[in-house]
Amino acid sequence: MTLALSIVGPESAADVHDLIHAAFGAREAAGEPLDPPSTALSETVESVRASLEEHGGVLALRDDKPVGSLLFEPHDKRMGMRRVAVDPAAQGDGVAKALVRRAEQHAAALGYPAVQLQARAELPATVRFWVYMGYGEVDHDGTLITMAKELPFTVHTVDADQTRAVGERLAHVVRAADVLILSGDLGAGKTTFTQGLGAGLGVRGDITSPTFVIARVHPTLADGPALVHVDAYRLGESAELDDLDLDTSLDDSVTVVEWGSGIAEGLADERLEIRIKRSRDDSDERALAFKPIGARWVDSGVHAAVTAQ
Numbered sequence: 001m002t003l004a005l006s007i008v009g010p011e012s013a014a015d016v017h018d019l020i021h022a023a024f025g026a027r028e029a030a031g032e033p034l035d036p037p038s039t040a041l042s043e044t045v046e047s048v049r050a051s052l053e054e055h056g057g058v059l060a061l062r063d064d065k066p067v068g069s070l071l072f073e074p075h076d077k078r079m080g081m082r083r084v085a086v087d088p089a090a091q092g093d094g095v096a097k098a099l100v101r102r103a104e105q106h107a108a109a110l111g112y113p114a115v116q117l118q119a120r121a122e123l124p125a126t127v128r129f130w131v132y133m134g135y136g137e138v139d140h141d142g143t144l145i146t147m148a149k150e151l152p153f154t155v156h157t158v159d160a161d162q163t164r165a166v167g168e169r170l171a172h173v174v175r176a177a178d179v180l181i182l183s184g185d186l187g188a189g190k191t192t193f194t195q196g197l198g199a200g201l202g203v204r205g206d207i208t209s210p211t212f213v214i215a216r217v218h219p220t221l222a223d224g225p226a227l228v229h230v231d232a233y234r235l236g237e238s239a240e241l242d243d244l245d246l247d248t249s250l251d252d253s254v255t256v257v258e259w260g261s262g263i264a265e266g267l268a269d270e271r272l273e274i275r276i277k278r279s280r281d282d283s284d285e286r287a288l289a290f291k292p293i294g295a296r297w298v299d300s301g302v303h304a305a306v307t308a309q
């Protein structure tokens, strides 16, 4: 059983049309008509062909049989997705996830910093799916929720100073109440990165591995937010950031959590995950993979800021 995903054009109009009708028709048949009704069922092969001709789409084939599709629709600085359809017989098999991942890859390759779609408030399971995929609500109009996501990206550095410089540039876009989750092996460069961030924010105190304390507060020397530097390893699995008894409010600080991977999800719904990886050989090269989660990062300019020369 193999799932093949491809970017398609008008040649796939008939398959995509059939998938849209199968997926959206099943919902109506299940006695969950939407008000106002979805316009998906008024799509014709012709209207689907015109859309594919203009913007393209994604088609998922399993063992050569069409099982899922979506249509692209650019919106200014974000690539839009619509008519996300999964064959009812293939639901729950990860087809939707694979479709969306492929669409996000395509949007990134075209240079879009973000992606978006519209979901219906009456379909909470659908909304939960998008939240799980890292999307957050950016607009709400009646029952129509616009959800968007800033796309992940990776930055490469060749020495510690470059990693510090990336952190320093990130300081331009972070603000009070932001939560950053740093993960990566011991010696990957999490603390080094945080030093750059602290320098960029203009905070007081040396930033060192917080291994012997759970959290350290670095107050600002300028008029920006403080930096709260947390060691989640010592924080434990089920901890909450709010349980930290700090003499500053997290709402007034930028919070950086080292070793956050795995427990990150419980710490903050909206967060910027940064995973630092060494290269396979013994060089000083590092890959810093940024994964913005939630509406906070949409249109934040995080990608442009971090990669600015």
Ligand code: ADP
Pocket (backbone or CB within 6 Å): 157, 158, 159, 160, 161, 162, 163, 184, 185, 186, 187, 188, 189, 190, 191, 192, 193, 209, 258, 284, 285, 286
């Ligand atoms: P962590 O906090 O992830 O355990 P540290 O930042 O404390 O890691 O240590 C990283 C070590 O690796 C430092 O000694 C740093 O000088 C060194 N280093 C070498 N190359 C890099 C790089 N490209 N990025 C970050 N650190 C690097």
Ligand code: MG
Pocket (backbone or CB within 6 Å): 190, 191, 208, 209, 210, 258
């Ligand atoms: Mg460290």
